[in-house]
Structures are given as structure tokens and as C-alpha cells.
């Protein structure tokens with residue numbers, strides 16, 4: 440694997456019975472890139488992401504994530520990545536600090552490292568005042584920011600975000616994207632699925648999936664040129680109809 444490529448996938452396929460949920464997809468993602476993974480409901484995004492994160496075995500094809508084989512080294516991959524799912528995994532009945540401590544522990548951080556991380560996260564998210572509040576009392580936008588920070592508690596190389604900003608308004612989404620940019624500036628690679636076309640515009644490159652296949656892959660500007668479209672919305676409509 441080249442040094443700058445952190446994800447390399449060739450012919451990756453996932454079948455459920457005769458149905459191909461992901462059909463022969465190939466792409467590469469560079470270190471520090473914000474890579475958007477778009478597609479209508481049921482296009483196969485989550486299934487593809489589950490294969491990349493070592494949660495599901497491909498039916499065929501091959502791939503490497505953070506230098507490890509998706510078929511044979513899924514446990515190694517899990518150590519090197521962060522994952523924030525649609526139903527992000529914070530414990531609502533634990534406080535903000537307890538959640539950070541819990542995930543720090545799962546990822547094998549020492550007590551000292553957890554303490555440092557906790558102050559860091561609280562400071563960065565301006566959550567100092569609510570560290571001892573139960574997560575369920577926080578607004579959704581704050582929970583999403585916290586879930587993102589927690590998914591990076593072990594400083595992973597790549598973070599997978601599965602529709603991380605569902606249900607919040609554009610202003611709050613914009614704040615979340617500031618945090619994504621910060622992480623990418625530190626050299627972290629971001630792999631993000633979204634339904635929101637304004638978010639697609641924020642990505643370095645975007646792939647668009649239709650019925651299990653990748654139908655387009657390039658920067659937002661190049662895709663707009665290619666499809667003679669004024670916006671990503673239009674590109675998406677042209678492809679996905």
C-alpha cells in the first residue's frame with residue numbers, strides 16, 4: 440500500500456442471498472482527505488462502510504484499510520479507526536465525563552491519558568459546564584459533537600461517520616463540519632456518509648452510489664462540470680433518478 444493511501448478497495452462486493460447490496464466497488468482514499476459517500480436510501484452505503492470497518496465480511500473483492508486487509512485483519516483495522524454510527528453510541532444515562540472515560544477504557548487508554556483527553560474534549564467542545572450532566576439532557580447537536588470527539592478518543596487514523604448530522608439544522612451541521620475540518624487538518628482521514636447536499640460540497644471528493652455501484656467519483660467541482668450541473672443536488676438527481 441502506498442504511504443498516502445489509507446483506504447484501497449478493489450471489486451468489493453457484498454451479497455445477501457442473490458441480492459448484491461454492494462456490487463463490485465473500487466476506490467482509494469488519501470490520508471487527510473474528507474471523502475463523502477453519497478447515495479439514496481438503500482444504495483448500499485452502510486453495507487460498504489461495515490465491510491471497511493471490519494464489521495462485515497465481503498463476499499468477494501479485496502481491500503485495505505489503514506494498511507490492513509479487510510478480509511483477514513479486521514481486528515487490526517478496528518484498533519486504527521474510529522466509527523460514529525447513525526445511532527451514535529453514547530450512553531444517555533451516563534454523564535458526559537463518564538462517557539469519555541468509558542470509551543477511553545474500551546480503547547485501552549491509561550487513567551492519565553483518559554484524564555487528559557477528558558479535559559481536552561470538554562474544553563474543545565465548550566462543554567466544561569456540563570461535564571457532570573447526563574448526556575440525555577444535551578441538545579442533539581452537542582451530542583453529535585461529543586460522539587464525534589469520543590470516536591476519536593484513541594486518535595485513530597481514519598474516522599468513519601455514518602450520517603453524523605441527521606436531524607439538526609444547517610447551522611448546527613455547519614458547526615459539526617468545523618470539527619471535521621479540524622480533524623482532517625491534523626492528518627486524520629474522514630470517511631462520511633450523508634444525505635445532505637450542502638455537506639457534500641464540503642468534501643474533498645465524493646463518491647455517489649446507486650443500487651450498489653459507484654456511479655461517480657470526483658471533487659464536487661469536477662462532478663458539477665462533468666454532469667453540467669449547477670449544484671451537487673442537481674448532480675445527485677441526474678444520477679440517482
Ligand SMILES: Nc1ncnc2c1ncn2[C@@H]1O[C@H](COP(=O)(O)OP(=O)(O)OP(=O)(O)O)[C@@H](O)[C@H]1O
Pocket residue numbers: 455460478479480481482483484485486487
Ligand atoms: N443483513 C441484510 N440482509 C439482507 N439485506 C440487507 C441486509 N443489510 C442491508 N440489506 C439491503 O441492502 C441494501 C443496502 O442497504 P444499506 O443499509 O447498505 O443502504 P444505505 O445506502 O446505507 O441506506 P440508508 O441511507 O437508508 O442507510 C438495502 O436494499 C437493504 O435492504
